[in-house]
Amino acid sequence: MGLEDNFYGEVLLDHNLHPVHRHDLPCATCRTDGVNPSCGDDISLSLEIHDGIIENGAFTGVGCAVSQASADIMLELIIGKTTDEARHLAHLFDKMIRSEITESELEELEEAGALQNVSKMPARVKCAKLGWRTLESLLEENG
Amino acid sequence: MNEALLSKANFPVFEVYKNLVYLDNSATQQKPRSVIERVDRYYREENANPMRGLYGLSVSATEAYDSAREAVCKFIGADSTREIIFTRNATESLNLVAYSWGRANISEGDELLVAISEHHSDLLPWQILAKEKGAVLKYLECDQTGLYTAEALRAALSEKTKLFAIAQISNIFGRLNPIKEFAEICHANGTLIVCDGAQSVPHIPVDVKDLGVDFLAFSGHKMLAPMGIGVLYGREELLEKMPPFLSGGEMIEYVTLCGATYAELPHKFEAGTVNAGGAVGLHAAIDYIGELGFEAIEKRENELTALAFEQMKQIPYVHIIGADDPAEHHGILAFTVEGVHPHDIAALMDSQDVAIRAGHHCAQPLHRHLGVQSTARASLAFYNDEQDIERFITALGDLRRRMGYGT
Numbered sequence: 001m002g003l004e005d006n007f008y009g010e011v012l013l014d015h016n017l018h019p020v021h022r023h024d025l026p027c028a029t030c031r032t033d034g035v036n037p038s039c040g041d042d043i044s045l046s047l048e049i050h051d052g053i054i055e056n057g058a059f060t061g062v063g064c065a066v067s068q069a070s071a072d073i074m075l076e077l078i079i080g081k082t083t084d085e086a087r088h089l090a091h092l093f094d095k096m097i098r099s100e101i102t103e104s105e106l107e108e109l110e111e112a113g114a115l116q117n118v119s120k121m122p123a124r125v126k127c128a129k130l131g132w133r134t135l136e137s138l139l140e141e142n143g
Numbered sequence: 144m145n146e147a148l149l150s151k152a153n154f155p156v157f158e159v160y161k162n163l164v165y166l167d168n169s170a171t172q173q174k175p176r177s178v179i180e181r182v183d184r185y186y187r188e189e190n191a192n193p194m195r196g197l198y199g200l201s202v203s204a205t206e207a208y209d210s211a212r213e214a215v216c217k218f219i220g221a222d223s224t225r226e227i228i229f230t231r232n233a234t235e236s237l238n239l240v241a242y243s244w245g246r247a248n249i250s251e252g253d254e255l256l257v258a259i260s261e262h263h264s265d266l267l268p269w270q271i272l273a274k275e276k277g278a279v280l281k282y283l284e285c286d287q288t289g290l291y292t293a294e295a296l297r298a299a300l301s302e303k304t305k306l307f308a309i310a311q312i313s314n315i316f317g318r319l320n321p322i323k324e325f326a327e328i329c330h331a332n333g334t335l336i337v338c339d340g341a342q343s344v345p346h347i348p349v350d351v352k353d354l355g356v357d358f359l360a361f362s363g364h365k366m367l368a369p370m371g372i373g374v375l376y377g378r379e380e381l382l383e384k385m386p387p388f389l390s391g392g393e394m395i396e397y398v399t400l401c402g403a404t405y406a407e408l409p410h411k412f413e414a415g416t417v418n419a420g421g422a423v424g425l426h427a428a429i430d431y432i433g434e435l436g437f438e439a440i441e442k443r444e445n446e447l448t449a450l451a452f453e454q455m456k457q458i459p460y461v462h463i464i465g466a467d468d469p470a471e472h473h474g475i476l477a478f479t480v481e482g483v484h485p486h487d488i489a490a491l492m493d494s495q496d497v498a499i500r501a502g503h504h505c506a507q508p509l510h511r512h513l514g515v516q517s518t519a520r521a522s523l524a525f526y527n528d529e530q531d532i533e534r535f536i537t538a539l540g541d542l543r544r545r546m547g548y549g550t
Contacts (some may be wrong), residue, residue, distance in 0.1 A: 007490070007491060007494050007545065008487075008546075013546060013547040014547070016546070016547075017546070017547050017548075041484075041486075041516075062484075062516050063484065063486075064484035064485070064486035064487050064490075065483075065484060065486075065487045065546065066486070066487070066490075068484075121490070123490075124486075124490065127486060
């Protein structure tokens, strides 16, 4: 693979082509839509929260590889965590996008760290953040 | 005709970005040296506030500005410079019509007919006008190839239809609409026709009197000129009766504490200090196009379009939006690649210095009508060359592999 072939990186390509959490979630306790009006991308995020713990989550919708992979990686990361931990990770993701993140914080983001380089492209920041932004508003609405 | 003007060598941006394949000409065109130098000379040697000062420099600024208006007038075949209003761009031109003519002439129950493929700039002003006045907004639909028919137009018009808005060339399909025929149909029905010329005026000869349109809007920056200068052509008798759009300096004759008389056309519609630098740049762009000739421009753009079109059709998973004939595309090739989102198409192409557009191209209703979320778009200008097409096609053919597909 040449340099330009690594443009998106394998983690991102894999999550885009083979998303684990892209499906309906019949037992969801809450659901909300996130839209990226500049490109028309939209996702629907569903979570199953019991006693403050995100027991399951999924997304559906359409979008570019960056938005889809980012949402899939996000769900991988937050399932099994408390809503407070999920908020903390969303905050860290935001810091990463703004290039203000420390090395140890980056480790907490695990695979989401794969979005670090793509996020340096101003036009793609919104794509990378779509899932996380939707998560934040979902948690906001549902305590 | 001066064929040397077809060359990229006349465009300084390509000296800086030697490897750039620029295929986003429908969004904005690059600027030739002669335009950049003309604007530079205006600000070095002729700048003052036009039409205001009683001193030599202001007179020369006024002359440069007036002479640009005369050039535009000739370029589109208008009867008089009173019919040429300078604006910021086609969007502002269309808003001017909607706010000034629209608010004076549209009332509850009237109908506005808009082609469904219109750019948001030729759709939202009418949508807002309709909401404000309690008028009915109707859409004229095209088929999947972007074809609008006279029959469909006749059927869509009613005695209440006050206005029909349509682009001469759609920014997605690239298809040339039969504006002259549509204008006749509209006028026979007592309906005005507003034509968005943003994608046509840079590429084909446009004569407003021959077309018979009531209004024509276009942008300078899509035709070699600087950003921030655009044109509204309007039939003089319509403009005469229209109230001002913006108010302020340079558009009044007399002003008192409780009223004002407005300046003559076209100044009535040009409130505030004008963009004289942009206007002289547009003048230089018109001179460039004039020297090159539309015959040469169309020949070159059609050749390149056909070359790109035929090769795109050979690539599996690539689908071109619109007609199956490159001659109907006028340099505009919107497309999708199965399994690859348009944003990813544009980003991967950018990594190989190929600049194309991705998204809904400010035409969301059309994308819904076609049943696609968004598309990618390559758009050509005469200064593109065969090498540009080759680099674009190579990048396009490699997209799916780079996204992790087997083929």
